[in-house]
Amino acid sequence: MHTIDDPDDALAVLHDPGFVVPPVPAAAHGVAWLRASVGRFSGGAAYPRRRALSESLLSTVDPAALRAAAASSPYAHPVRLLCAALGLDPSPGTTDAVRVVAAAYQPGTGDEPAADAAVQVLIAACGGTADETTAARIGLLVQACDATAALIARARDAGLDTALRDTPPVAATKRMATRPSDVGAARVAPGEVVRVSLHGIPFGAGPRRCPGRAHALALAEGALSATVGEGVDGGERS
Numbered sequence: 373m374h375t376i377d378d379p380d381d382a383l384a385v386l387h388d389p390g391f392v393v394p395p396v397p398a399a400a401h402g403v404a405w406l407r408a409s410v411g412r413f414s415g416g417a418a419y420p421r422r423r424a425l426s427e428s429l430l431s432t433v434d435p436a437a438l439r440a441a442a443a444s445s446p447y448a449h450p451v452r453l454l455c456a457a458l459g460l461d462p463s464p465g466t467t468d469a470v471r472v473v474a475a476a477y478q479p480g481t482g483d484e485p486a487a488d489a490a491v492q493v494l495i496a497a498c499g500g501t502a503d504e505t506t507a508a509r510i511g512l513l514v515q516a517c518d519a520t521a522a523l524i525a526r527a528r529d530a531g532l533d534t535a536l537r538d539t540p541p542v543a544a545t546k547r548m549a550t551r552p553s554d555v556g557a558a559r560v561a562p563g564e565v566v567r568v569s570l571h572g573i574p575f576g577a578g579p580r581r582c583p584g585r586a587h588a589l590a591l592a593e594g595a596l597s598a599t600v601g602e603g604v605d606g607g608e609r610s
């Protein structure tokens with residue numbers, strides 16, 4: 373697969389409506405249903421509607437409240453704090469289910485049967501109706517899961533700004549060309565899928581940039597504010 377490494381080329385692809393998220397098949401159950409129902413993997417008319425659902429759910433969560441929650445429980449998994457803020461059961465079972473789904477969310481990356489079962493747990497935690505709003509709620513938790521935990525872990529070692537600059541938690545995304553396109557020196561054919569590096573673009577760019585940026589930073593800042601200086605005072609680092 374062709375990789376777009378140059379940040380200017382990557383930005384151009386992320387802003388170019390001729391590059392779309394590789395489509396996923398329609399599905400009625402499990403993680404395939406989740407992919408087919410969230411904005412992240414949607415195109416066409418469904419995309420703005422689903423993106424608006426995610427943004428509207430996130431608008432009910434005040435980043436300052438998340439920062440405070442993370443500061444008082446700096447080692448809590450960020451998904452637990454986000455569940456509580458979204459009015460969902462913040463039990464370990466919910467967080468574990470989100471982790472299992474996150475490991476298989478990108479097509480072809482994980483244990484699909486385990487993720488299918490975990491999606492059922494999360495639908496039940498959201499009230500039992502498998503509609504687009506439920507998919508958006510689960511999608512927020514899944515998108516936040518590994519990226520925010522990785523950001524916090526790396527920032528504990530390197531500091532937040534350095535972690536974001538040098539080791540973005542989401543290293544790359546994918547796009548599919550819908551027409552012949554020149555990207556830098558490369559020619560990309562219609563139907564070809566390219567890997568777009570997010571180095572220097574940690575939260576993405578263009579219409580599909582991360583809507584959870586402020587929330588993720590608040591969670592990280594809160595967790596770090598409570599643990600800063602630990603390496604010196606608590607002797608937890610070599």
Ligand code: HEM
Pocket residue numbers: 411412413423426454511512513515516517519520523540541542545546570573574575576577579580581582583584585587588591
């Ligand atoms: C509270 C934490 C977070 C939430 C709720 C969240 C939510 C989301 C959602 C819903 C999307 C899909 C947007 C769409 O397709 O319209 C998304 C995309 C994205 N998120 Fe986040 N996210 C969080 C944390 C993070 C972190 C920590 C990073 C990395 C630094 C990150 C990087 C991205 C990127 C790069 C995309 C765009 C992917 C693409 O263009 O293909 N997110 N996020």
